Amino acid sequence: MGSLFSPGWENHFREWLNSSPDFQSGARWFDGSVLLGMGDEILWLKIYDGRVIDAKPHPTPLGFTFALEASEESWRALLQEDRNEILSYTGARKVAVEGNLLEFMRLTKTVIVLVDGMRALFRDPKIGKNIG
16 A cells, blocks of 8 residues: 555554554454455455464465455545544445455454554654645
């Protein structure tokens, strides 16, 4: 997702998620992966025992548990909202959910925290490219 964030943002994102008690508790019993797709850019996150244990700019051959995919414009709009609107965006299909929808719904709290982390980094002038 290089077009919204500075290079290396993935490391900051991983640290942010792993230091979040809400993320840790929400993902405590999840052993899977989440793919974030923005246009042609991808970030694949392997999550186990409440922590992101791996991140790659592509999915592994085993794929992903579920994916959140949208255009760069939709992600930018979502990250600029006054509050976290990920559920509204997925409901309106501005952000598409693919893969295991049951796991996506079970991990609603985790997905919200994940987007909160993206929003925080997007607003950080050293990491994000929050161009109005």
